[in-house]
Amino acid sequence: MSFEVLARDGAARRGNxxxxxxxxxxxxxxxxxxxxxxxxMTPADLLSVGTQMLLGNTFHxxxxxxxxxxxxxxxxxxxxxxxxxxxxxxxxxxxxSLGELRKIDEQxxxxxxxxxGDRVTLTPERSIEVQLQLxxxxxxxxxxCTAYPASESEVRDSMExxxxxxxxxxxxxxxxxxxxxxxxxxxxxxxxxxRAESASQLVSLGxxxxxxxxxxxxxxxxxxxxxxxxxxxxxxxxxxxxxxxxGTPEDLVAGVAAGVDMFDCVLPTxxxxxxxxxxxxxxxxxxxAQHRDADEPLDPECQCYTCQGFSxxxxxxxxxxGEMLASMLMTRHNLHYYHALMARLRxxxxxxxxxxLIETLHNGWNSLK
Amino acid sequence: MSFEVLARDGAARRGNxxxxxxxxxxxxxxxxxxxxxxxxMTPADLLSVGTQMLLGNTFHxxxxxxxxxxxxxxxxxxxxxxxxxxxxxxxxxxxxSLGELRKIDEQxxxxxxxxxGDRVTLTPERSIEVQLQLxxxxxxxxxxCTAYPASESEVRDSMExxxxxxxxxxxxxxxxxxxxxxxxxxxxxxxxxxRAESASQLVSLGxxxxxxxxxxxxxxxxxxxxxxxxxxxxxxxxxxxxxxxxGTPEDLVAGVAAGVDMFDCVLPTxxxxxxxxxxxxxxxxxxxAQHRDADEPLDPECQCYTCQGFSxxxxxxxxxxGEMLASMLMTRHNLHYYHALMARLRxxxxxxxxxxLIETLHNGWNSLK
Numbered sequence: 001m002s003f004e005v006l007a008r009d010g011a012a013r014r015g016n017x018x019x020x021x022x023x024x025x026x027x028x029x030x031x032x033x034x035x036x037x038x039x040x041m042t043p044a045d046l047l048s049v050g051t052q053m054l055l056g057n058t059f060h061x062x063x064x065x066x067x068x069x070x071x072x073x074x075x076x077x078x079x080x081x082x083x084x085x086x087x088x089x090x091x092x093x094x095x096x097s098l099g100e101l102r103k104i105d106e107q108x109x110x111x112x113x114x115x116x117g118d119r120v121t122l123t124p125e126r127s128i129e130v131q132l133q134l135x136x137x138x139x140x141x142x143x144x145c146t147a148y149p150a151s152e153s154e155v156r157d158s159m160e161x162x163x164x165x166x167x168x169x170x171x172x173x174x175x176x177x178x179x180x181x182x183x184x185x186x187x188x189x190x191x192x193x194x195r196a197e198s199a200s201q202l203v204s205l206g207x208x209x210x211x212x213x214x215x216x217x218x219x220x221x222x223x224x225x226x227x228x229x230x231x232x233x234x235x236x237x238x239x240x241x242x243x244x245x246x247g248t249p250e251d252l253v254a255g256v257a258a259g260v261d262m263f264d265c266v267l268p269t270x271x272x273x274x275x276x277x278x279x280x281x282x283x284x285x286x287x288x289a290q291h292r293d294a295d296e297p298l299d300p301e302c303q304c305y306t307c308q309g310f311s312x313x314x315x316x317x318x319x320x321x322g323e324m325l326a327s328m329l330m331t332r333h334n335l336h337y338y339h340a341l342m343a344r345l346r347x348x349x350x351x352x353x354x355x356x357l358i359e360t361l362h363n364g365w366n367s368l369k
Numbered sequence: 370m371s372f373e374v375l376a377r378d379g380a381a382r383r384g385n386x387x388x389x390x391x392x393x394x395x396x397x398x399x400x401x402x403x404x405x406x407x408x409x410m411t412p413a414d415l416l417s418v419g420t421q422m423l424l425g426n427t428f429h430x431x432x433x434x435x436x437x438x439x440x441x442x443x444x445x446x447x448x449x450x451x452x453x454x455x456x457x458x459x460x461x462x463x464x465x466s467l468g469e470l471r472k473i474d475e476q477x478x479x480x481x482x483x484x485x486g487d488r489v490t491l492t493p494e495r496s497i498e499v500q501l502q503l504x505x506x507x508x509x510x511x512x513x514c515t516a517y518p519a520s521e522s523e524v525r526d527s528m529e530x531x532x533x534x535x536x537x538x539x540x541x542x543x544x545x546x547x548x549x550x551x552x553x554x555x556x557x558x559x560x561x562x563x564r565a566e567s568a569s570q571l572v573s574l575g576x577x578x579x580x581x582x583x584x585x586x587x588x589x590x591x592x593x594x595x596x597x598x599x600x601x602x603x604x605x606x607x608x609x610x611x612x613x614x615x616g617t618p619e620d621l622v623a624g625v626a627a628g629v630d631m632f633d634c635v636l637p638t639x640x641x642x643x644x645x646x647x648x649x650x651x652x653x654x655x656x657x658a659q660h661r662d663a664d665e666p667l668d669p670e671c672q673c674y675t676c677q678g679f680s681x682x683x684x685x686x687x688x689x690x691g692e693m694l695a696s697m698l699m700t701r702h703n704l705h706y707y708h709a710l711m712a713r714l715r716x717x718x719x720x721x722x723x724x725x726l727i728e729t730l731h732n733g734w735n736s737l738k
Binding site for chain 1: 404405406408409410411412413433434438441442443448449450661662664674678679680682683685686687689690692693694696697698
C-alpha cells in the first residue's frame with residue numbers, strides 16, 4: 001500500500017504517502033516547479049523551508065526543454081537536482097487555459113505552442129508517456145478541465161470525455177511497470193450528481209489516488225467550498241485525496257478539515273514575487289508605503305530565513321527597486337509559511353486539537369482586518 | 370595601523386586590512402551591492418561563496434531608500450543584514466555616468482534623479498555625510514571621474530578639482546571620530562605625470578588607503594594596463610591600494626602582479642545574470658545551443674553549489690526560460706570563481722609561487738580559445 005492514514009480528527013486525516021523517492025507526510029502542500037524550478041528558489045532553499053514534494057508541469061516541460069531531453073539527462077529529479085518526490089500534472093489544465101489556441105476532440109487536444117507556434121498534439125497516451133519520461137513519482141491522468149460556467153449537459157459531456165481519457169491513461173500507464181503512482185481526477189463541474197458519477201466510475205477503474213479537478217477556475221469561493229465538501233466523501237477512505245490548484249491558507253485549512261491530503265498552488269510563489277506575504281496575521285502587501293520605515297519582520301511568529309533578520313523596510317525597498325532578492329526572500333517566507341502551517345495541521349490531527357487550531361488560525365488572520 | 374603587508378612575491382602583496390567590521394584578507398575582490406543587495410544573492414549565499422567585503426553605492430542608496438532612512442534603521446550593515454566589512458564609493462563615478470543630466474562646478478554636482486526627476490546636489494561634504502550615515506567601513510573621497518578621451522589640460526583641471534574635493538572630503542570626515550577609514554582616489558587620466566602629481570598631493574594630505582580611479586572608462590585595455598602599472602608604484606607601500614571598477618579575471622591577476630590589494634567590479638554579477646560564466650577554461654556563454662544537452666558542470670574544477678550538481682543543459686534551459694534561478698546559480702558560480710581565484714593568488718604569494726600560478730591560470734583560460 002502506498003498510502004496509510006495514521007490519525008484522524010473529524011474528517012481531517014494525517015497520513016503517509018510512499019513514493020519511489022521517499023515518503024511524504026500528509027496533509028502536504030506542493031509548490032509549483034513549472035519549468036523544472038520553483039521560481040526564485042534553489043533545491044537547497046526548498047529543503048530548508050520544508051518542501052517535501054513538488055509539482056512539475058507536463059505542458060511546460062514538454063515544450064521546453066522537451067521530455068525526451070530530460071529523460072536523456074537522467075529524468076526530472078536529476079535535471080533539476082531535486083532528490084524528493086515529484087508529482088506531475090497531465091497538461092490538461094494548461095491546454096485548457098490556452099483558450100482559442102486549442103482544439104479538443106475525442107482523440108485529444110491540438111494546440112499552438114505559445115513558445116514557437118508549433119502545432120502540438122496532446123493525448124492521454126502522450127501525456128502519460130511524457131510523465132513517464134520525466135520520471136514522475138505521481139502521474140496524473142489526462143483530463144479535460146470543464147469550463148465555468150457551463151450547462152449540465154456540457155459538463156456531463158466533458159466529464160464523460162475525461163472518464164474515457166482516464167481509462168486510456170491507465171491503459172498506457174499499466175504496462176510501464178515502473179514505481180510511479182497514477183491518480184484519477186474527478187470532474188463534473190459544479191454539479192454534485194455528476195461529481196458522484198465521475199468519482200464512482202474512477203473508483204471502478206481503480207487508481208492509486210484521487211484528485212478533485214475543475215475547481216479554482218473562476219467560480220465563487222462558496223461554490224468551490226460546496227463542491228469540494230460534497231466531493232471528498234465520494235472518494236475512498238484508503239487512498240490519498242488531492243485538491244488541485246488550491247489555494248489560500250484558509251482554503252488549505254478548509255480542505256484538510258474536509259479530508260483532503262494534498263494541495264498545490266502557485267499562490268505562495270507568484271504572490272511572493274508580486275510583493276504579497278502570507279502571515280499569521282493575514283496578508284501583508286510589502287509595496288505599501290506604511291512599510292517604508294518598518295523595522296519589524298513580515299511575521300513576528302515566523303522562523304524563516306527572511307523573518308529572522310530582514311525588516312519590512314528592507315523588503316519594501318528591494319521590491320520598489322525591482323531587486324531579485326525581494327522575490328527570493330518573499331517566496332522563501334511564503335513557502336515556509338505554507339509548509340509550517342501544514343506541519344501544525346498535521347500535528348494537531350495527531351493530538352486531536354485540530355478544531356482549536358483552526359480557531360486560533362482564523363483569529364490570527366482576522367486580527368488585521 | 371589598519372593595514373599590514375604579510376608577504377610579498379615580486380610586486381604582489383598579501384595583506385590584512387582591519388576594519389570596524391572585521392579583517393579582510395587581501396588581495397580581495399568586492400562584489401557590488403548597488404541598492405543594498407548583491408543582485409540575486411542573499412547574505413548567506415555571499416558568505417558561502419567566500420565574500421569578505423562588499424561595495425555599496427552611495428549614489429543609488431541616497432536616492433533609494435535614502436541614507437537618513439538607512440541610518441534610522443541601524444545603518445547599511447543592519448539594513449541589508451551583512452555582518453562583514455562594507456566599502457562605499459562616493460557617488461562621483463555614477464554622477465559622471467549620467468552624462469548630460471548633470472552639471473559640475475567647483476562646489477559639486479547638481480543632477481536630475483533618474484528615479485523621479487528630482488534636483489539633487491552632491492558635494493564632497495554631502496557624499497561623506499551620506500557614507501557616514503550608511504555606516505560604511507571604508508569611505509571614498511568624492512571625486513570627478515575624468516572623461517576619456519580628454520586633452521592634457523582638461524585632465525589637469527579635472528584632476529586638480531578632484532584634489533580640492535579630496536581635501537574637503539577629508540575635512541568633513543576627520544571630525545566624525547568614527548571607526549571608518551577614508552581612502553583617496555588618484556586621477557589624472559592616461560597622463561602619467563598627472564597621475565604622479567595626483568598621487569603625491571593625496572599622499573601629502575594623508576589617507577588610510579589609495580584608489581586608482583578613472584580607469585575602465587572606455588580606454589583600450591593596454592592603456593588601462595599601462596596607467597595602472599605606472600600608478601601603483603606612486604602609492605605608499607604601507608597603505609592598501611584599490612583599483613576601482615576592474616575587472617576580468619585576467620585584469621585582477623595583472624593588478625595583483627602590479628601590487629594592487631583591492632578590486633570591485635559588476636562583471637561577475639552582471640555577466641552571470643546575462644548568461645556568461647567565468648571558468649578555469651575561459652568564458653562560457655550558457656545561452657549557446659552547444660550546451661543544450663551538455664550533462665557537465667560549468668567548470669569541472671569548481672567547488673561551488675552550482676557546479677556541484679547542476680548541468681550546463683539545466684542552466685541553458687533556465688536561461689532560455691528567463692528563470693530567476695539561472696541568474697541565482699550563474700551569479701553564485703561567478704562570485705565563487707572570483708573569490709576562489711583571489712584565495713589562490715593569496716596563497717601563492719605566501720608560498721612564493723605567484724609567477725607559476727599566473728602561468729597555470731593563463732594556460733587554462735586559453736585552453737578553449
